[in-house]
Amino acid sequence: MHRATKPALFVLALLPFAWYFYAAWADALGANPAEALIRRSGDWTLRFLCLTLAITPLRQLTGWNALARWRRMLGLFTFFYGVLHFLAFAGLDMGFDPAAIAKDIAKRPFILVGFSALMLMLPLAATSFNRAIKALGAKRWQALHRAVYAVALLALLHFFWMRAGKHDFAEVAVYAAILAVLLGWRVWRRLQRAASLAYPTARRDASV
Ligand code: HEM
Numbered sequence: 001m002h003r004a005t006k007p008a009l010f011v012l013a014l015l016p017f018a019w020y021f022y023a024a025w026a027d028a029l030g031a032n033p034a035e036a037l038i039r040r041s042g043d044w045t046l047r048f049l050c051l052t053l054a055i056t057p058l059r060q061l062t063g064w065n066a067l068a069r070w071r072r073m074l075g076l077f078t079f080f081y082g083v084l085h086f087l088a089f090a091g092l093d094m095g096f097d098p099a100a101i102a103k104d105i106a107k108r109p110f111i112l113v114g115f116s117a118l119m120l121m122l123p124l125a126a127t128s129f130n131r132a133i134k135a136l137g138a139k140r141w142q143a144l145h146r147a148v149y150a151v152a153l154l155a156l157l158h159f160f161w162m163r164a165g166k167h168d169f170a171e172v173a174v175y176a177a178i179l180a181v182l183l184g185w186r187v188w189r190r191l192q193r194a195a196s197l198a199y200p201t202a203r204r205d206a207s208v
Pocket of ligand 1: 035038039040041042043045046049082085086089105111114115116117118151155158159162
């Protein structure tokens with residue numbers, strides 16, 4: 001892979017942030033800028049989560065192992081946009097008042113679900129560095145990072161719950177389909193691997 005690919009991806013991933021920063025400064029976010037910033041940052045969190053989860057299936061399908069080098073960066077950008085989404089909510093909706101934030105999280109179940117997803121992402125972001133992988137050991141690190149599947153399900157539930165109030169499920173269905181394919185792929189691969197371990201002779205016979 002070309003040496004410039006990773007820095008280029010980094011800059012590309014920062015573009016939504018740069019755009020909304022500029023749009024907020026230029027007063028180009030429409031009639032309700034706070035709502036726009038909260039919603040658009042939520043959209044980008046979900047998009048980066050899907051991109052992160054797409055790396056492994058793409059790598060397995062194409063055999064392009066260099067893709068794995070993008071996964072950590074995309075995962076950290078998911079966390080970055082998740083934190084911005086939370087800060088937009090906490091600052092623009094709640095005026096950074098900790099009591100009001102806690103009250104709203106406890107009062108509205110869809111926010112509690114979103115908050116749980118973000119909290120679950122914290123240990124993943126904190127252990128995404130080589131030193132943490134070494135300290136934890138590869139097996140324990142992998143087990144911990146399987147929490148990303150719970151993050152995906154919570155994020156989808158958060159989005160579904162928010163849109164359920166408006167009876168607007170079109171976009172939720174698109175993300176549900178994408179996540180079903182990305183998570184379904186992993187389940188299928190795992191079942192295949194389990195079957196080949198359980199019936200190794202059948203596989204050998206079939207290949208003769
Ligand atoms: C993994 C974490 C999260 C993801 C993926 C996520 C994703 C989303 C998405 C996709 C939307 C809808 C945007 C749209 O309408 O197009 C949204 C809305 C929202 N989220 Fe999150 N979210 C997450 C965490 C959080 C957290 C931690 C909070 C606050 C504690 C939060 C509070 C909200 C609020 C207040 C809205 C807007 C509701 C409205 O305007 O009616 N979310 N989120």
